[in-house]
Amino acid sequence: MLAAKNIEFNYDKVRKFEFPDIQMKEGDELLILGKSGSGKTTILNILGGLLKPLSGEVIIGGSSLYQLKGASLDKFRGKNIGIIFQKPHILAPLTVEENLRLANFFVGERGKQNEALLRELGIFEKRKSKISTLSEGEAQRVSIARALANSPKLILADEPTSSLDDENATIVIKLLQEQAKKFQAALIIVTHDQRVKNFISNQVIVGGTL
Amino acid sequence: MNMLKLSWKYLIFKPLNTGLNILLLALGLAIITVLILIQDQFENKMTQDAKGIDxxxxxxxxxxxxxxxxxxxxxxxxxxxxxxxxxxxxxxxxxxxxxxxxxxxxxxxxxxxxxxxxxxxxxxxxxxxxxxxxxxxxxxxxxxxxxxxxxxxxxxxxxxxxxxxxxxxxxxxxxxxxxxxxxxxxxxxxxxxxxxxxxxxxxxxxxxxxxxxxxxxxxxxxxxxxxxxxxxxxxxxxxxxxxxxxxxxxxxxxxxxxxSPSFEISRLFELLGVGVKVIQGLAIVIIVIAGLGIFIALFNSLKERKYDLAVMRTLGASSGQLFLHIVLEGVILTFLGALLGIAIGHLFLAILVMQNEQGVLGGLTAAVFLKEEFLILAFAIGVGFIASLIPAWTAYQTDIAKQLTKS
Known part of the structure; x- marks a missing residue:
């Protein structure tokens, strides 16, 4: 389902990154651990089709990601990759529901499962609310719902728990795992948060030891 | 959800900014509308009244x-x-x-x-x-x-x-x-x-x-x-x-x-023409300022919105769609400004005529629409397009990964 081979990247001549190869099947989970500056966000960006690597190949569902150009890469990303950021980054002018529908719109989906998704994540009551009225935990759940709105094959989460307390962090990780199972999607969580280690056994460490 | 609605949501998210820009543009266009309406009818009326008199x-x-x-x-x-x-x-x-x-x-x-x-x-x-x-x-x-x-x-x-x-x-x-x-x-x-x-x-x-x-x-x-x-x-x-x-x-x-009526009328229009030119100039200055206002508003909002734009890209928006998103905002602004401006122009002329019934403007009416007013609309949309070009280009070039890592 997902394969990343011989990925190399450098921001400048001094900081050069080499990443371990990754192989994942549907429903697999992977934790990428690393210190700050170890390049874990970089690998996430590369896997998410946001940053072209210097060399190497990312294959998702049989398509080589960086063979796609321009708008077709954008559409592929919108359709197949759901990205959850450290901060929720919900579009503030839109309501919760509209944030999901925007994700549907960009890839031409109908968004039939939006309602069910919002119910499962416990934010259905807030679907007409603006983001400013949500709590931190609710906002994070909205961003998860939005990432899942197009039933992606790959779910990438960048430090999804770092701003949450233990209780909420556990809820978020559990939610991600549940939803990934449900969609038969591969789940990759990038974090330096030690709490997450207990939930996912399949781990990769980038940038040396912790 | 579609591009038009998306741009609209972002506009009404900042109602004061949006309202001010619309109003400023409307003011400039209202002046032009009044001038066009008066000029057209006034010249018609003048010529019609002098018809048959050599x-x-x-x-x-x-x-x-x-x-x-x-x-x-x-x-x-x-x-x-x-x-x-x-x-x-x-x-x-x-x-x-x-x-x-x-x-x-x-x-x-x-x-x-x-x-x-x-x-x-x-x-x-x-x-x-x-x-x-x-x-x-x-x-x-x-x-x-x-x-x-x-x-x-x-x-x-x-x-x-x-x-x-x-x-x-x-x-x-x-x-x-x-x-x-x-x-x-x-x-x-x-x-x-x-x-x-x-x-x-x-x-x-x-x-x-x-x-x-x-x-x-x-x-x-x-x-x-x-x-x-x-x-x-x-x-x-x-x-x-x-x-x-x-x-x-x-x-x-x-x-x-x-x-000779025809000679004197053309002389009169020449004299009035100076005044009309001054007012026209003023209107154009207001419109240019309005255009700049829209440009600055879009450009400033872009700073705050780069993150939003990057997020849209991760959701599957192409850079062309982001370009369109910003241009649409400018065009919606100026389109509404033009509609409001034309409405204000007609209202203003109606008031002017009402207060000047026995005078020179007596026989004029505000209840006519000229094809020049469509030109105003097209002109306004052009202003919106031009004002939003640079911000839209900036949006087009947003580097997603850099934007997302920056916070």
């Missing part, structure tokens, strides 16, 4: 004043001319027709104009009631006059001396309404028309009752042996040679001057 002859003075007073009835007459002089000119072979005018009185601010039936024919009037004057002191009312003063057929009123209202009244002879004209949208709507004789007899000290009962002349000059005066003459040429010879001939006669 030359105006009156007392020496400003030729423009002569035209304004004798054709448009807005300025004061230059003075009176001797009836004998007037008659001698009208015998010229080059003249097809002469319509004498006698002015100097008003009723409630509406001018009483003494003339003959040829004047009614010149403007091809139609009566909504009654008929033209037959006896002295019979009057025919323009439609506006009848409506404003609520006068009906058979009503009597007493004129006042002078062109404007509030001069002393002639107490002796009341005028009697014998006809009311249909609205034509020209100068006649605002006039009280009567015979030259009426105007003469009002100012006479003695009262000759036999004269009052005699019929008035329907065409040409009234027959009289007395020393009388008229205010001006409206002439029609018999042939094109007249245009060359007549004005020079008349102007060489010391007491009279001849003025």
């Amino acid at each position: 030359l105006v002859v009156g007392a020496k003075g400003s030729p423009l004043q002569l035209i304004l007073s004798s054709i448009y009835h807005i300025d004061y007459p230059t003075g009176n001319i001797d009836l004998k002089d007037a008659q001698s000119i009208s015998k010229n072979r080059l003249i097809k027709n002469v319509i004498p005018l006698g002015m100097g009185d008003n009723y409630e601010g509406f001018r009483i104009v003494g003339t003959n039936h040829d004047y009614l024919e010149l403007y091809t009037v139609a009566f909504q009631g009654g008929s033209a004057w037959e006896k002295p002191f019979d009057v025919v009312l323009g439609s506006e006059v009848a409506k404003k003063l609520k006068l009906n057929l058979g009503d009597n009123f007493i004129g006042s001396h002078g062109i404007g209202s509030s001069s002393h009244e002639h107490d002796a002879h009341p005028y009697r309404v014998t006809g009311i004209l249909q609205p034509k949208g020209n100068v006649v709507d605002n006039l009280i028309l009567t015979s030259i004789e009426s105007v003469w007899y009002t100012h006479d000290e003695e009262h000759d009752h036999a004269k009052m009962e005699a019929s008035v002349s329907k065409t040409g000059f009234p027959l009289t042996e007395e020393d009388r005066e008229v205010t001006s003459l409206l002439l029609q040429y018999r042939n094109p040679i007249a245009a060359v010879q007549l004005p020079r001939m008349i102007n060489s006669k010391s007491a009279l001057q001849a003025a």
